[in-house]
Amino acid sequence: MAKEKVKRYKKIVYSLRWSPEIEVCFPKKVDIEELYVRYKNFLKGWTVTHDSSIIPQGLEFKPKDSNHLYYNKESFSQVQDIISIIKGNKGYINNSCGGHIHIDMHIFNEKEIYKIIMEIISRQKYICQDFKVNNIRLNNQCKYITKNDMKGFKINHIKLLRDEHATIVDNVPVLQDKYYIINLKNLQEYNSLEFRFFQPTLSISELKRRVKFLFEFIIRSLERE
Numbered sequence: 001m002a003k004e005k006v007k008r009y010k011k012i013v014y015s016l017r018w019s020p021e022i023e024v025c026f027p028k029k030v031d032i033e034e035l036y037v038r039y040k041n042f043l044k045g046w047t048v049t050h051d052s053s054i055i056p057q058g059l060e061f062k063p064k065d066s067n068h069l070y071y072n073k074e075s076f077s078q079v080q081d082i083i084s085i086i087k088g089n090k091g092y093i094n095n096s097c098g099g100h101i102h103i104d105m106h107i108f109n110e111k112e113i114y115k116i117i118m119e120i121i122s123r124q125k126y127i128c129q130d131f132k133v134n135n136i137r138l139n140n141q142c143k144y145i146t147k148n149d150m151k152g153f154k155i156n157h158i159k160l161l162r163d164e165h166a167t168i169v170d171n172v173p174v175l176q177d178k179y180y181i182i183n184l185k186n187l188q189e190y191n192s193l194e195f196r197f198f199q200p201t202l203s204i205s206e207l208k209r210r211v212k213f214l215f216e217f218i219i220r221s222l223e224r225e
Contacts, residue, residue, distance in 0.1 A: 018071070124145065124181050
């Protein structure tokens with residue numbers, strides 16, 4: 001019975017959309033504005049935005065909502081093309097960059113999403129150790145979620161988050177701030193969870209490993225009673 005459940009969830013999860021945020025630095029000698037305009041006009045299916053948090057200067061690349069990425073060869077090939085273009089213009093990564101990954105949640109109900117969130121929180125320190133998340137990120141862009149951050153958090157809050165017209169008045173820190181290892185506020189705007197604990201990378205094999213990890217983690221979270 002358990003094997004059948006895992007098999008069913010595996011089929012569902014590996015059909016989910018995912019979306020990377022690729023944050024990249026460029027040397028000061030590079031004309032970032034000229035590069036931004038060129039990328040914006042040239043890269044079809046991707047958005048390019050300035051990111052003032054990246055030092056010395058940087059851009060963020062992510063797929064447009066209409067550009068659906070899945071766990072398949074075509075999607076990873078597309079991301080590899082973006083990475084190659086970035087490297088060709090002397091793009092690089094440092095500790096001011098991040099490597100966030102969004103996973104679509106529309107297919108799951110509130111109880112299932114709650115299970116995924118709670119499982120991530122219960123194992124957050126082990127996950128961050130495994131992916132070698134540095135203290136700069138843990139203290140700023142992807143903080144650990146404490147009991148106080150979660151105090152008062154209930155399944156019903158997920159239902160409210162998924163309603164773009166709803167307003168959450170409860171003073172639950174994790175619902176008010178996106179700078180945790182997992183961003184719940186993303187459910188309201190995109191019906192997805194944003195996993196913020198990854199270090200930046202320009203390696204397609206490492207990115208594939210991370211997506212696979214998230215998918216397998218979601219499967220194991222859902223199969224637990």
